[in-house]
Amino acid sequence: MQTHNLGYPRIGAQRELKKACEQYWSGKISYEQLEQTGKNIRLENWKIQKQAGIDIIPCNDFSFYDQVLDMTLTTGAIPERYADIAMRPDLYFAMARGCQEHGIDITAMEMTKWFDTNYHYLVPEFLKNQQFTLNSNKIFNEFAEAKALGINAKPVIIGPVSYLLLGKEKEANFDKIDLVENLLPVYLQILSKLGTQGAEYIQFDEPFLTMALNHKEKTAYEFVYRQIRKKFPDLKFIIATYFGGLQDNLALAVNLPADVLHIDLVRDAGQLENVLKAIPAHLRLSLGIVDGRNIWKNDFQKSLNFIQQAAEALGHERLLLAPSCSLLHTPCDLNLEKSLDAEIRNWLAFARQKIDELVTLKAIATGSTEEKIVSRLQENTRAVESRKTSVRIHNPAVQRRVQSIDQHYSRRKSAFAIRKAEQQRILKLPLFPATTIGSFPQTAEVRSWRAKFKKGLITAAEYDSLLKEETKRVIEWQEQIGLDVLVHGEFERNDMVEYFGERLEGFTFTTNGWVQSYGSRCVKPPVIFGDVHRSRAMTVYWSEYAQSLTTKLVKGMLTGPVTILQWSFVRDDQPRAQTCRQIALAIRDEVADLENAGIKVIQIDEPAIREGLPLRKTDWDAYLHWAVECFRIAASVVKDSTQIHTHMCYSEFNDIIKHIAAMDADVITIECSRSQMELLDAFAAFHYPNDIGPGVYDIHSPRVPSKDEMVALLEKAQAVIPAEQLWVNPDCGLKTRHWPETERALKAMIEAVTAMRAGVAATS
Structure with missing residues (x-):
């Protein structure tokens, strides 16, 4: 029996790669220095795995x-x-x-x-x-x-x-x-x-x-x-499959001329029996038994049962033990978490610990009686049992509220056409309303304020004053350039999921639990360990303050329940749908409070709706049913006159467009610029009834598009979507961008809006 790893996190334990890339892009280090950082990370990763005993x-x-x-x-x-x-x-x-x-x-x-x-x-x-x-x-x-x-x-x-x-x-x-x-x-x-x-x-x-x-x-x-x-x-070839089971591809996979076939037993434990029946005599089997996508400690007894089942069929010598997929999706090292709650910490394993779990499982499965191996098994048994029986996991009041959800929770009072007329009467928006997705650049100065506040170097009052000053500045700037619906900039927020998780019960947080999202973009997912509920308002203070600074509309900004679920490390002891409904009720309470505070436009971001789709279409309907339901639970508490927005990015919508429509958001904003408005074809073919804001420039690139470039994209959009349905906005939030490029891009966007309005007026 051997152990092997499918891949290790590449960002570095202290996000060294992120920092080096960004320094290189800004001209602060040379390409040779960047390459050296990469080499240092690779060497450290190999040493960790070698010292752990990975074969x-x-x-x-x-x-x-x-x-x-x-x-x-x-x-x-x-x-x-x-x-x-x-x-x-x-x-x-x-x-x-x-x-x-x-x-x-x-x-x-x-x-x-x-x-x-x-x-x-x-x-x-x-x-x-x-x-x-x-x-x-x-x-x-x-x-x-x-x-x-x-x-x-x-x-x-x-x-x-x-x-x-x-x-x-x-x-x-x-x-x-x-x-x-x-x-x-x-x-x-x-x-x-x-x-x-x-x-x-x-x-x-x-x-x-x-x-x-x-x-x-x-x-x-x-x-x-x-x-x-x-x-x-x-040469010995390993064919690695992951994120699901082989199902109807079983015969194909086991008969490919490889030496090892890897299967994911975390996502599809049930496939093992069928694989063992079908596997030819020459093929070795890699068991993906350690979860490569979540941070819960492996249940050794459960994994040992899989190993025993496979060993009885194939023998130890034909087995390899591995994570379910690359450990790219997990943080680097739990040992870096010095302030994490001790009880919860005992339930977790990051990439470095998962490597140790593999080595320990191999030792136990092959009959090791070493004292340290026996001790690890006993410790694992205690940790798994502790999590099952902890009183911190379950909240009867939350569970009762979820059970009380009925159809009225997920239904707006009136159909969209009636709502739109009422919203237009009150909001008085122009043709091609211009807005942004939510966040504005978080400069080094803004981030330093947060760091100083967390370290106690400035008081809460001083921190509040600094954030208010920055919010006031950005509200005035948006008014000046001519945006129609403003945002408060989200300077008080660290991350669109973490910020809400910090204000909800049932979540905990790491200090260094970073994972790569793309390029140098790293996220630190919250950990959902128990039942979720909201004990206090989360965003009303800043939304009220921003709205008090202007007569223009300011959006209330929320992250949706599905995205909070998808972008967290989620508890695995109950169905994901159950956890999502708990989050939806918490967001619903926040939506109600925002409306009561006088906020007339509320955005509930759901960029992760499509991401959560099961890989097999046959499994889609069940997921989409509860995902759409959860968004509607969160959004449907408001009056007809309150406009609900949602945002989605970097997704293909063609095959789920009817479910996007079923979310019944008054306005949906989507990424469109990199695909040159191709994504709009799905909305046009479906005759999508509600309003749409196709992103007119790519915020994940530092380049600044011209007015003419954005006009061309809007003209493409107008060719398939009526002008009365179109909003104008960037692809996504601007948090990761710098102010000079943001200012130039948004001013060009407003010039494009002006040109589009003039064009419609000229043909009227």
Whole structure:
């Protein structure tokens, strides 16, 4: 029996990668210094795993921005618009972030969610007859680094079929999967060089094997792996599947010519029995028994039952133990949490602890009687039992309230058409109302105020005064440039989920529990350990203050229940739907308080609605039923005259558009600029009845679009959506941007709005 890891967090225990990338982008460090930071992180990760006793350690799981982008660069699938910077070291970051310097003005590649996680990847762009060439030595260099440490590491590579399926056709009338024969030679070159370097194991990540595949896609799997095995009979290939079960792809997966098949037993424990029945005699099985996406301590007894079941069928020698998926989705090290509640801390395991869990499980399963191993098993049993029996988990009053939910909780008083007329009578909004999504740049100065307040270096009154001054400044600036619906800027908030979790019961928080969302963007998800409820108002103070500064409308800003659920580490001892309904009731109470305080426009952000979709469409309806219900529970408490907004970003809406409509938000704002308004096609084809704000510029890139560029996007939007339904806004919140680019971009956006209004007036 062996242990192996599918991937380790790459941001560094203290977010060293984030800091280095941002310093490089701002010109504060050289590219060589950035590369050295990356190397230091890789070396530390390998040492941790080696010292823990992991048998097969991964390499090429590190990335400066995104592993899919790495593969795009490696295969030479570089979009033509980057040709002018193809020889510069900044090509990689230009593809990720866009480029607007030295006379170059290029948009970034499209970004979307990595399956049903909160990680974002850069979408490969494919043309008919796309040609691929080996274009990077990253894989080989990192393998050599590990080997220099005495580690014959396992290169982790996105499998060729999954890589193609992650991409998007940029021309009509062809299927990206048809490119597999063009792509395969690059993979063969990679494997040839790794074989020459002395690689023993290669891990191909093929998560699409857990999703519905058509005949052509299944044929592609059979073709590429037959060719790979034929060319390299002596290399050992691990095909890693995760985020779900194999289901109807079981026969395909077990019969691919690999040496090891990895399955995710956290997401689909029930598949083990079927896999054991179907697995051929030559194939070893990797059991994904340690949760790679959550932070709860592994239940050793449950995992040992899986191991025993598999060992009885296959024998110990044919088994590998692993996390369910890459540990990219978990924080680095629980040992860094010095102030976390001791009882709750005893229930948790981060990436470093999960590695230890694997090694311990192997020792127990293979009969070790070492004192430290026996002690770890006893400690684990006590921790698991402690969590089950803790009085801090359950709140009978919250449970009773959830049980009392009926249809009246999730229904607005009137249909949208009636509400819109009433809202227009009261709000008096112009054509193409202009707004932003919520946050404004949180400068180093603003962040320093929060840090000083937390350290006790300034008083609560001083902190409050500083935030009010910044809020007043941003309200006045929005009035000055001509926005129609203002926001207060959210300077008091650390994160759109963490801020609310800190004000809700049933949550706890880490100090260093950071995970990568995209690029240098890291988030610190709250931990939902018990029943959730609201004991006091969370946002009314700042919304009331901002509204008192202006006669214009100021939006109340809330994060929706599904997004709070999705972007937290969620308790796994009850259905997610139950936890989400608890959160929805808490947000409902806040919505009611905002309305009572005189706030006439309330935004309930739900960027994670689509992210939560199960990977199989057959499972969608059940999820969408409770997800939409939870949004409506939160939103439906208001009068017709109160306008409810929601925001969603980086999602495909075509296949869930009827459910988006069923949310019945008065206004939905969506990411659209990177896709050049393609996402609006779904709303147009569906004849979406409510108002829409398609994002007219990409806030995840530092480039500033021109007025004409935004006018062109709005004209595309107006071609498919009536002008009376259109709002104008950026793609997302502006928290991560800098003020100079924000000011220029929003002023250009207002100029675009003015041009659009003039155009409509001229044709009236």
